[in-house]
Amino acid sequence: MNQTYPRSFSHIGISVPDVEKAVEFYTKVMGWYTIMEPTLITEDDSPIGEMCTEVFGEKWEKFKIAHLSTGDRIGVEIFEFKNQEKPEDNFEYWKTGIFHFCVQDPDVEGLAERIVEAGGKKRMQAPRYYYPGEKPYRMIYMEDPFGNILEIYSHSYELIYSAGAY
DSSP states (O other), X not given: OOOOOOOOOOEEEEEOSOHHHHHHHHHHTSOOEEEEEEEEEESSSSHHHHHHHHHHOTTOOEEEEEEEEOTTOOXXXXXXXXXXXXXXXXXOTTSSSOOOEEEEOSOHHHHHHXXXXXXXXXXXXXXXXXXXXXXXXXXXXXEOTTSOEEEEEXXXXXXXXXXXXO
């Protein structure tokens, strides 16, 4: 059967230079919970080793991974790869690929400040309103302490865009 219907979002994978510090950040600042503590995966003939070789090719050697979950049950895989590189600027939005992920919190300003206090940074001076003076829908672009780009919305994606935001 070839039926089109909206699929649910399952999880996202995030690469960081230190998986333990990332788990601490995402659990303490974002409130996500740990499903699986940081674990070392090695290139071998185990089922997970073979699966990773299919994905990464040969000679990946090892990596650490932790599994977290958001409040709405979306999975977050945190990866620390051998020879991981943190780019000077991880905001190459013009290149094909995922350039950010977004979380929702009615206290956009408070979460933004907690991210900064934990070592992240604001990519915008302050949250912006989609409908200034009319609706309280706000957003701001941020970076986590590892250089990954994230956005914070005050309201749901569907609510913000239902009337057209531009």
